[in-house]
Every structure is written in C-alpha cells, then in structure tokens.
Amino acid sequence: xxxxxxxxxxxxxxxxxxxxxxxxxxxxxxxxxxxxxxxxxxxxxxxxxxxxxxxxxxxxxxxxxxxxxxxxxxxxxxxxxxxxxxxxxxxxxxxxx
Amino acid sequence: xxxxxxxxxxxxxxxxxxxxxxxxxxxxxxxxxxxxxxxxxxxxxxxxxxxxxxxxxxxxxxxxxxxxxxxxxxxxxxxxxxxxxxxxxxxxxxxxxxxxxxxxxxxxxxxxxxxxxxxxxxxxxxxxxxxxxxxxxxxxxxxxxxxxxxxxxxxxxxxxxxxxxxxxxxxxxxxxxxxxxxxxxxxxxxxxxxxxxxxxxxxxxxxxxxxxxxxxxxxxxxxxxxxxxxxxxxxxxxxxxxxxxxxxxxxxxxxxxxxxxxxxxxxxxxxxxxxxxxxxxxxxxxxxxxxxxxxxxxxxxxxxxxxxxxxxxxxxxxxxxxxxxxxxxxxxxxxxxxxxxxxxxxxxxxxxxxxxxxxxxxxxxxxxxxxxxxxxxxxxxxx
Numbered sequence: 182x183x184x185x186x187x188x189x190x191x192x193x194x195x196x197x198x199x200x201x202x203x204x205x206x207x208x209x210x211x212x213x214x215x216x217x218x219x220x221x222x223x224x225x226x227x228x229x230x231x232x233x234x235x236x237x238x239x240x241x242x243x244x245x246x247x248x249x250x251x252x253x254x255x256x257x258x259x260x261x262x263x264x265x266x267x268x269x270x271x272x273x274x275x276x277x278x
Numbered sequence: 279x280x281x282x283x284x285x286x287x288x289x290x291x292x293x294x295x296x297x298x299x300x301x302x303x304x305x306x307x308x309x310x311x312x313x314x315x316x317x318x319x320x321x322x323x324x325x326x327x328x329x330x331x332x333x334x335x336x337x338x339x340x341x342x343x344x345x346x347x348x349x350x351x352x353x354x355x356x357x358x359x360x361x362x363x364x365x366x367x368x369x370x371x372x373x374x375x376x377x378x379x380x381x382x383x384x385x386x387x388x389x390x391x392x393x394x395x396x397x398x399x400x401x402x403x404x405x406x407x408x409x410x411x412x413x414x415x416x417x418x419x420x421x422x423x424x425x426x427x428x429x430x431x432x433x434x435x436x437x438x439x440x441x442x443x444x445x446x447x448x449x450x451x452x453x454x455x456x457x458x459x460x461x462x463x464x465x466x467x468x469x470x471x472x473x474x475x476x477x478x479x480x481x482x483x484x485x486x487x488x489x490x491x492x493x494x495x496x497x498x499x500x501x502x503x504x505x506x507x508x509x510x511x512x513x514x515x516x517x518x519x520x521x522x523x524x525x526x527x528x529x530x531x532x533x534x535x536x537x538x539x540x541x542x543x544x545x546x547x548x549x550x551x552x553x554x555x556x557x558x559x560x561x562x563x564x565x566x567x568x569x570x571x572x573x574x575x576x577x578x579x580x581x582x583x584x585x586x587x588x589x590x591x592x593x594x595x596x597x598x599x600x601x602x603x604x605x606x607x608x609x610x611x612x613x614x615x616x617x618x619x620x621x622x623x624x625x626x627x628x629x630x631x632x633x634x635x636x637x638x639x640x641x642x643x644x645x646x647x648x649x650x651x652x653x654x655x656x657x658x659x660x661x
Contacts, residue, residue: 191490194493194496197490197493197494197497198472199375199434199472199494199497199501200373200375200434200472200494201373201483201484201490201494202472202480202482202483202484203480203481203482203484205480206478206480207479207481208479
C-alpha cells in the first residue's frame with residue numbers, strides 16, 4: 182500500500198537541495214491508476230518460489246505472511262509476473278471486471 | 279618517496295592516495311596504464327576499493343554516478359572517443375552534483391583514426407559542468423588528482439584532470455609520492471549529505487517543471503564560482519602540506535614581457551624553453567600557462583596579461599569555422615578590459631610536435647605585424 186510520508190515543501194531558493202530530489206519517498210506516490218490489466222494470483226497453486234517478486238520491474242509485489250501480494254497502488258499491469266510464473270497461477274484480467 | 283613514473287601511473291598513484299572507493303573504467307589508448315595499475319593495486323589489496331569492469335565508457339561514468347550517489351569516492355579515466363561516448367553522463371554527473379574525479383588523456387578525435395594528442399576531446403566537453411584542470415608535469419598530475427577531490431567535495435561538482443597523450447601520459451618523470459598520512463590529513467573521508475539512503479528513500483534527478491529548473495542551474499553556476507574561490511584557497515594550503523603550489527594560471531616571465539605566449543599542457547613547457555632562448559636574444563617574451571579552463575579564472579587572466587603589448591594564444595585545438603578554443607576563452611575574458619592585439623595560432627593537432635622552433639616561427643611572424651590580419655594562423659602546415 183502507498184505509505185503516508187511527510188512531503189518536503191520548497192518555497193525558497195535557499196531551501197532547495199543542490200540537485201533535484203523527490204519531495205518524499207516514492208512510496209507515498211501511487212502510480213498504478215492507469216492499469217488496464219491486473220494480475221490475480223491463485224494462492225492454492227502458488228509454490229512461493231518468489232519468481233514473480235523478483236521479476237516485478239516496479240517492486241509492486243509485497244511478500245506478506247509467506248505469500249506474494251500484488252500492491253495495486255503501484256502495479257502497472259505489465260504481466261511479467263504472469264509470464265514468468267512457473268505454475269502459471271497468475272492470471273491477467275481486465276480492470277473493472 | 280621519489281619514483282620515476284609515466285604520467286598515466288601518476289594518475290593511478292594520485293587516485294590511490296585519495297583512497298578512491300569505486301573505480302569503473304574501460305581501457306582506451308593512451309589511457310590504458312591508468313586503470314591497469316589501479317586494477318593491480320586493488321587486486322593486491324593495497325587499496326580498499328571496488329574495481330568495476332564495464333562494457334563502455336558510457337557505463338563507466340554511469341557506474342561512477344551510482345557509486346558517487348551512494349556516497350563513495352568514485353574515479354575513472356578515459357580519452358577522446360571514450361570521453362565523447364560519456365558525454366550524456368558528464369551532464370548527468372554535474373547536474374546531479376556528484377564530486378566524481380576523472381582523468382582524461384588528450385587524444386585527437388577521429389576520423390581520421392588517431393591516438394596522438396590534441397585538446398579537442400576535452401575542450402568539446404567545456405559546457406558539461408565539469409571543472410577542467412590542464413597539467414604539464416607528472417607531479418602536477420598526481421597532485422591535481424588529490425586536490426581535485428578536495429575542491430569537488432566542497433562544492434559538489436565533478437573534476438576532469440587533463441594531460442597530453444604520450445608527451446605526458448607515456449613520458450617518465452621523477453615524481454614525489456606524498457606520504458599517505460599527509461594525504462589523509464589533507465583529504466579526509468567524504469561524508470556525502472545527499473547520499474542514497476534506504477532509511478530515508480528519495481528519487482534523484484526526476485522531472486522538474488519550468489517552475490524550478492532554472493534555479494537548479496543557477497545553483498550549478500554558483501557552485502562553479504565558489505569552486506574558483508576554493509581552488510585559490512587550496513593552493514597555499516596544499517603548498518604548506520606538500521611544498522608545491524598550483525594556481526589557476528601559471529605565469530613565466532610575464533611581468534615585464536611585451537609579448538606573452540598563452541599556452542596549456544605540455545606545449546607550455548616547450549614555450550618556456552623558447553622564452554629562455556628568446557630572452558637571451560634580448561626579446562621580452564613571457565609565457566602564461568592556462569591551468570584551469572572551468573571555472574574560468576577571469577581576474578587572473580586579466581591581471582597576468584595587463585602589461586603585454588601583444589598576446590599570442592597557441593591552441594592545440596580548433597573550433598571549425600571560428601578560432602582556437604582557448605583563444606575564444608581568453609579573448610572573451612579580455613573584452614572591454616584590454617585593447618592589446620591578440621594573435622591566434624593553431625599548432626600541433628593530432629600529436630604533431632610543437633618544437634621551440636615552432637614558437638620562434640610564431641614570434642618572428644608576430645614581430646612583423648602590428649595587429650592580426652587573419653582570424654587565425656596555422657603553424658607549420660604543408661603547402
């Protein structure tokens with residue numbers, strides 16, 4: 182889930198760091214809103230191999246209580262997890278269905 | 279301890295003494311020995327550093343940027359086409375305000391394919407936000423690497439140490455290797471305030487709207503102006519510790535000189551030999567060696583050239599369709615401050631030797647003219 186972190190707010194030149202940096206951790210900035218397809222994991226088939234977790238290019242899979250959980254605040258629906266899953270137990274389904 | 283060494287190894291020893299923590303480099307003639315010796319030093323565990331072999335110079339600078347962002351003292355070295363391949367990341371390193379130090383061995387750009395020296399490779403990177411320091415001896419090379427980290431880490435801008443291919447990189451000279459304890463005292467470990475931190479994660483270099491982009495550019499320019507102050511401040515401090523003095527410019531018999539030869543790199547050493555000979559003939563000639571290109575030392579250049587009646591800028595580089603690049607820089611600094619005629623000569627491109635005779639020919643030509651009748655003069659070219 183997106184985390185609520187305090188946002189740094191710059192108003193004046195002297196408050197600026199020397200280089201551009203994000204105003205807070207990107208964990209506070211949900212980026213999954215434009216997803217068309219979403220992964221759904223059939224946990225009864227899952228062997229907890231962690232391959233989906235390793236391959237997710239956006240680190241949008243959390244590992245909670247020994248199982249993969251897709252973080253929908255950040256998942257873009259690319260389907261790499263479904264493609265790489267050796268048990269083929271991740272299905273990409275249309276958003277809104 | 280004194281040791282006879284090539285210019286390339288002077289760089290390696292300088293980086294070792296500076297206790298660099300990450301070295302990422304790709305070999306290219308005439309830079310190869312820099313990283314060859316560094317890899318041996320790291321493999322022998324005489325320097326606690328990560329040596330990263332990469333597949334290109336673009337990757338070498340990318341690895342240095344990553345390492346520096348994590349707070350490590352990062353180092354690389356390259357030359358000519360390798361430097362050109364780094365171009366995009368040179369901007370990135372400076373814009374991200376990373377105090378990376380690299381050595382560039384001046385090699386002429388291809389085509390035609392070549393390995394010999396001229397300065398077009400580094401001078402073409404003038405506007406990337408890197409400080410550029412041009413050296414004329416192996417001792418200066420070693421010392422400059424150490425000083426570079428001191429200045430870079432104060433102002434958070436990267437530094438390029440520049441030396442001529444072969445006439446310095448592969449020339450053996452006696453070099454004093456300072457004691458590690460002295461260097462450690464002069465250059466303490468670097469604690470980077472803005473380093474990547476998993477406990478306080480941020481992304482760096484992200485999209486910036488027109489609202490703020492300019493302000494970050496102003497900060498870079500101000501950092502470069504501060505760098506000039508720091509270079510001037512470090513010169514006597516370095517001298518006190520190591521006994522050697524390095525300023526932004528290096529004047530030789532300019533005070534009473536009517537004609538001043540403005541040069542850089544090893545061509546300056548030859549110019550000094552020529553100045554001695556011409557002085558023996560009663561000619562009032564001097565030499566101003568340009569050491570720092572960026573930040574440009576306006577005040578020092580104006581001060582050193584204020585008594586000259588004629589100024590001759592000898593460029594081992596050219597901006598096609600304009601002047602030599604040093605000539606543009608120096609003339610621009612003099613504009614509105616001096617009415618003295620400035621002659622621009624292009625010499626020694628692609629590693630053609632610049633002999634004392636080259637300077638005698640230049641002086642003889644300038645003696646016949648009150649002011650330049652050409653934008654630039656080519657020296658010793660085939661008719």
